[in-house]
Amino acid sequence: MERNYRKLWWQHCLAIIGFSVIPLVFINLSLYKLFDNIFIGKMTESLRSTVENRRDAIDLFFNERVAQLYTVANTNTFKQLTDETYLSKVFEIMHAKSTSYMDIGIIDNEGRHLAYVGPYYDLLKQVNYRNEPWFIAVKANGIYISDIFMGYRKVPHFIIAVMVREKGVPWILRVTINLKNIDDIVHKAWFGKLSDAFIINSQNALQTKPRFGGEFLNPPIAPEFDTGTMKSQGYPDYSSVINTKVERIKSGVFDAFFAAAKIHNTRWVLVIKEDPNELLGDLQKGKYWVILLSILGFAVITSGAALFTNGLINRIRDTDRENAAHSDMLLQANKMIALSKMAAGIAHEVNNPLASIAEKAGWLKDLLAEEDLAGNPNYAEFNDSVDKIEHHVERARKIIHNLLGFARRMEPAKEKINVNNLLDETTGFLENEARYVNIQIVKQYADNVPVITNDLSQIQQVVLNLLNNAIDAIGRDGIITVSTCYHEKTDAVEIGIGDTGKGIAAGELDKVFDPFFTTKEVGKGTGLGLSISYSIVEKLGGKLKVKSKVGEGTVFTLLLPKQ
Numbered sequence: 219m220e221r222n223y224r225k226l227w228w229q230h231c232l233a234i235i236g237f238s239v240i241p242l243v244f245i246n247l248s249l250y251k252l253f254d255n256i257f258i259g260k261m262t263e264s265l266r267s268t269v270e271n272r273r274d275a276i277d278l279f280f281n282e283r284v285a286q287l288y289t290v291a292n293t294n295t296f297k298q299l300t301d302e303t304y305l306s307k308v309f310e311i312m313h314a315k316s317t318s319y320m321d322i323g324i325i326d327n328e329g330r331h332l333a334y335v336g337p338y339y340d341l342l343k344q345v346n347y348r349n350e351p352w353f354i355a356v357k358a359n360g361i362y363i364s365d366i367f368m369g370y371r372k373v374p375h376f377i378i379a380v381m382v383r384e385k386g387v388p389w390i391l392r393v394t395i396n397l398k399n400i401d402d403i404v405h406k407a408w409f410g411k412l413s414d415a416f417i418i419n420s421q422n423a424l425q426t427k428p429r430f431g432g433e434f435l436n437p438p439i440a441p442e443f444d445t446g447t448m449k450s451q452g453y454p455d456y457s458s459v460i461n462t463k464v465e466r467i468k469s470g471v472f473d474a475f476f477a478a479a480k481i482h483n484t485r486w487v488l489v490i491k492e493d494p495n496e497l498l499g500d501l502q503k504g505k506y507w508v509i510l511l512s513i514l515g516f517a518v519i520t521s522g523a524a525l526f527t528n529g530l531i532n533r534i535r536d537t538d539r540e541n542a543a544h545s546d547m548l549l550q551a552n553k554m555i556a557l558s559k560m561a562a563g564i565a566h567e568v569n570n571p572l573a574s575i576a577e578k579a580g581w582l583k584d585l586l587a588e589e590d591l592a593g594n595p596n597y598a599e600f601n602d603s604v605d606k607i608e609h610h611v612e613r614a615r616k617i618i619h620n621l622l623g624f625a626r627r628m629e630p631a632k633e634k635i636n637v638n639n640l641l642d643e644t645t646g647f648l649e650n651e652a653r654y655v656n657i658q659i660v661k662q663y664a665d666n667v668p669v670i671t672n673d674l675s676q677i678q679q680v681v682l683n684l685l686n687n688a689i690d691a692i693g694r695d696g697i698i699t700v701s702t703c704y705h706e707k708t709d710a711v712e713i714g715i716g717d718t719g720k721g722i723a724a725g726e727l728d729k730v731f732d733p734f735f736t737t738k739e740v741g742k743g744t745g746l747g748l749s750i751s752y753s754i755v756e757k758l759g760g761k762l763k764v765k766s767k768v769g770e771g772t773v774f775t776l777l778l779p780k781q
Contacts, residue, residue: 227531234523239516246512258466261475261492266464268407269477269490272415273462275403277482279318280363283378283395286312291382291391299324299391300333309335312393320375320394327388329353336394338371345370356381356390363484365419366397366434374434376425401426404488410496420485422457438489440472459487466494539733568618572611579607635674637711637778638663641700644681648689655694662701670711670780672758677778680751680762684715684774687747691719691772709780710760716773722766730764 290308291299298304309322321336329348336342347353356362356379364376379392400417404426407415416438417425423435431439438453454467456478464477475492583604645659652659688698701714722730731752755762759779766772 223531223535226534227527230530231523231527234526235520238519238523242512242515242519246508250508262464262466265475265477265490265492266462268409269464269479269488270462272403272407272490273479273481273488275406276400276417276486276488279399279403280378280481280483283316283318283393284361284380286316287378287380287391287393288382291380296324296382296384296387296389302333302335305333306335318396318399320396322394323392325353325379325390325392327357327390332389341370352377352379353390356392357388361483365423365485366425368435397426405429407490410493412493412496414491415489417481417486417488418457419487420457422455425486453489453491456487456489542733568614572614572618576608576611576615579604579611583608632671633674634669634671635677636669637667637702637713640674640678641681641702641713644678645685645700647682648685652689652698655689655692657689657692657695658697660697660699662699664701664703667702667704667711668780670778672778676754676758677776680754680776681713681715683747683751684776687774688715688717688719688772691717693719705777708777711778711780713776713778714773715776716771718771721768721771722764723768727764727766731762 290312294304294308299308305322305324309319312322313319321334321338323331323336323342324333325347326332329346329350331343331345331347334343352362352364352367355364360381362377362379364379366374366376368374375394375397377392377394379390381388381390383389404415404417407413408429414429416428416432418438419425422437424432424438425434427434428438437455440453454476456463456476459478459480462477462479464475466475467473473494475494477490477492479488480486481488583601641661641663645661649659685698685700692698696718698718699714699716701712701716703712703714704710705712731748733749752762755776755778761775761777763775763777764772765775
């Protein structure tokens with residue numbers, strides 16, 4: 219049954235590609251996932267470091283302000299500081315060293331504003347803070363850093379207040395801090411074009427101006443960068459964060475890294491938001507490289523698999539052809555053995571009538587000699603006819619004898635062979651066929667050809683095949699030359715069979731011994747004769763060669779070892 223080589227090609231090719239590509243894809247995905255986790259881990263740690271660094275900068279800012287306030291309170295008396303002229307000079311010194319201060323005030327234990335230096339003098343000088351939350355808090359804790367609030371001045375601001383005791387009497391030194399100083403610290407965390415940083419209080423209200431959305435004292439709002447609008451839902455609420463928290467939040471199209479850190483001694487939380495596409499830009503490039511390399515790897519694997527499969531299928535096809543040739547050779551050998559047995563039986567059956575015909579022809583000849591028929595005008599014709607009968611009977615007997623000999627030799631056997639006699643016997647089978655198409659068989663035997671030891675029947679089969687091919691190559695009107703010679707140096711006998719046929723093209727000479735190759739017309743040759751002959755000669759220890767020239771003819775040379 220003929221194989222479906224195309225289906226076999228696809229099966230092998232897809233199997234090779236599958237076993238190659240699946241591990242490649244698995245490895246690439248694993249590596250990408252590994253690098254993704256490592257990169258995200260690095261980004262997370264970097265973001266944690268950034269938010270803690272900015273948090274520490276704000277802590278330092280507040281600690282410096284508190285230390286300066288305590289220095290002012292402890293190096294000056296309450297009486298001096300309640301003198302607004304003196305307080306104004308102190309404030310000028312403080313403002314010269316730091317522009318973070320906007321005003322300064324002295325409040326007694328009852329909440330009365332005893333002295334004030336700043337832009338809101340008329341509004342704040344007579345205010346009593348006894349019931350204000352910040353006043354209650356500073357009395358309870360000694361230090362208070364407020365949230366952003368509107369207060370009496372009706373503008374967003376925040377204060378730092380410290381309580382000091384002089385001779386057992388408590389009083390409060392309060393300053394208003396410029397929000398710009400805090401903004402400057404926070405805004406240094408704006409690394410990317412889409413990053414943001416802001417401060418919220420314990421009620422998730424903005425204490426600094428965010429980059430993309432939200433107002434003071436309101437929750438932060440997440441922007442939609444593709445539409446330029448604000449989403450109704452806000453950012454995650456980090457107002458309850460105690461220490462530091464870093465996370466990645468993905469919800470629909472929203473994807474962002476967040477880091478939040480609690481600012482010490484305040485109710486504030488610093489929040490930094492980063493866009494993953496900016497943070498993971500290098501990873502994205504790496505992903506594209508992985509995809510590109512995977513595509514290139516797939517192309518290389520596919521090409522390699524196709525080339526390998528082509529070679530494999532060609533080898534399978536060649537093996538199938540060789541197996542088919544061997545099967546045909548075996549079938550041919552079995553047919554020849556069966557034919558030899560059948561020929562032997564037919565020869566025996568034909569031999570008996572021939573013997574009877576020969577006997578009757580002899581009897582007729584005796585009668586012609588005994589009877590007085592010499593005067594018969596047909597005597598010569600009768601006698602000539604009897605001679606012809608005897609001649610043809612003898613010829614038929616020789617043919618049957620040769621056929622029986624050929625049939626007996628079909629079984630493989632080593633025996634001594636006179637090569638010249640073998641060729642005479644073999645050409646005898648085809649002389650009539652050659653004569654019928656006006657082909658002359660010329661014999662050129664060397665006298666010094668020794669007797670060889672080999673398989674006579676197989677040599678005869680090869681010679682018969684070569685002679686048949688020579689007759690087919692000539693077609694009509696030509697010469698077949700059968701020659702022998704002995705090579706002393708190689709101790710080998712050479713048999714040459716040449717014809718004056720049309721010849722074989724140079725490009726086809728290397729293929730003449732291939733299975734199923736034939737130069738004959740379709741239906742007139744199987745392409746197995748020369749292949750079988752070549753295999754037989756190889757097994758006999760000999761060599762079969764060919765020389766040909768288009769328009770001049772072809773010569774097959776059979777070299778056989780003496781032993």
